[in-house]
Amino acid sequence: xxEWYFSRTGNRLNLDNPKTYxxxxxxxxxxxxxxxxxxxxxxxxVRSYVASKIxxxxxVPLIGKWKYPEEIDFSVLPEKFVIKxxxxxxxxxxxxxxxxxxxxxxxxxxxxxxxxxxxxxxxxEMQYHGIDRxxxxxxxLENQAGELYDYKVWCxxxxxxxxxxxxxxxxxLTIDFYDREWRLQSFTHGYPNNDIPCPCxxxxxxxxxxxxxLAADFPHVRVDxxxxxxGKLYRLIYLD
Numbered sequence: 001x002x003e004w005y006f007s008r009t010g011n012r013l014n015l016d017n018p019k020t021y022x023x024x025x026x027x028x029x030x031x032x033x034x035x036x037x038x039x040x041x042x043x044x045x046v047r048s049y050v051a052s053k054i055x056x057x058x059x060v061p062l063i064g065k066w067k068y069p070e071e072i073d074f075s076v077l078p079e080k081f082v083i084k085x086x087x088x089x090x091x092x093x094x095x096x097x098x099x100x101x102x103x104x105x106x107x108x109x110x111x112x113x114x115x116x117x118x119x120x121x122x123x124x125e126m127q128y129h130g131i132d133r134x135x136x137x138x139x140x141l142e143n144q145a146g147e148l149y150d151y152k153v154w155c156x157x158x159x160x161x162x163x164x165x166x167x168x169x170x171x172x173l174t175i176d177f178y179d180r181e182w183r184l185q186s187f188t189h190g191y192p193n194n195d196i197p198c199p200c201x202x203x204x205x206x207x208x209x210x211x212x213x214l215a216a217d218f219p220h221v222r223v224d225x226x227x228x229x230x231g232k233l234y235r236l237i238y239l240d
Contacts, residue, residue, distance in 0.1 A: 001026060001124050008123075026124075028220070033127045037218075041127045043086040044136050050235050054210045058235040060226075064137035069110035072135070074101060080140035085110065087131040088118025096140065110135055141226055141234060149227040151207060155215035160208045164189065164222075165198045180208065203231055210235070 005013040005026060018027045039045045047059055063081055066072050072083070079098050083106075085091035091113040093106055119129035141148055152164040162185065165176045174194035177185040182200040184193075201207065210233070211223035226234045 001030060004124065025220075029124060029126050032219075037127050038130060041087075042131045043084060044134060045086075050214065053213050054235070058210065058233060060141065060234050061139040062136060063139060066135045066137075068114070069107040069135060072137075074098060074103065077137065078139070080142075082138045082140055083110070084136055084138065085113040085133065086136055087133045088113070088116070088121065088128055091118075094140070141228065143229045149201070151201070151225045151227060153207060153211035153215075153223045153225070155211055155218075155221045155223060157219055158212055158216040160211050160215070160223075163204070163207070165194075167194055167198070201227060201231075203227070203233065207233060 002013045002015070005011070005022075009022065013026055014023055015027055015030070018024045040049060044065060047062070050059060063077060064072070077095075077098060080096050081098075082095070083093040093109065095101055114133050114135070117129060119126050143149065147167065147169070150166040150169070152166070153160045154162040154164065160180060163178045163180075163182075165178065167174050173191050175189045175191040176193050176198055177187060177189070178198070178200075179185060182204065184197060207225055207227075211221075211225075214223050214235075215221035224235070228234070
């Protein structure tokens with residue numbers, strides 16, 4: 001962990017007395033992971049937790065769960081869908097036209113995902129170690145403009161403090177941070193600010209309230225939402 005941290009930041013990692021945000025995150029990854037937190041990082045198991053806390057209506061509709069990619073019957077899936085591995089990040093297969101799916105290519109990628117222990121793949125995220133790996137299928141979400149509105153609510157000790165807004169996925173990615181009163185903050189997260197300020201969503205209060213319910217029992221949680229054109233909120237199916 002210390003070697004990885006130094007290679008990424010150029011700083012020495014102090015695990016005995018962590019003071020910065022980055023140091024505290026590394027400490028928590030090593031010493032703060034509990035079985036409950038591991039379940040909440042499981043994209044399948046966390047669904048029951050979210051449903052019990054804020055309701056099933058905030059879940060992205062589930063269209064299937066499989067142990068191996070060879071089990072999937074693509075003929076019964078909708079024309080558009082997303083298949084994900086449940087035990088890490090960036091394990092996504094997005095389908096917008098089922099007739100163009102290369103099943104052999106998909107199975108190759110999905111089996112590669114399932115063979116990886118994501119805990120050791122990117123930054124020693126030990127909350128992913130030990131998850132019972134599987135694949136899940138979700139409904140494909142889209143807006144009229146072709147881009148989902150992606151909001152990430154950063155909660156500290158159960159209180160939502162900042163809302164991260166991501167735009168331009170797949171094109172020119174931008175990230176902006178706003179506070180609870182929707183005032184643009186001076187910091188960002190590895191990407192530039194958008195040239196145009198994001199308007200405050202009309203259901204910001206709902207977003208904050210639901211995020212705080214999910215974050216209430218933890219020192220730090222990022223709760224992610226997709227917002228559709230009609231104002232409908234979908235909770236992304238894991239807690240960071």
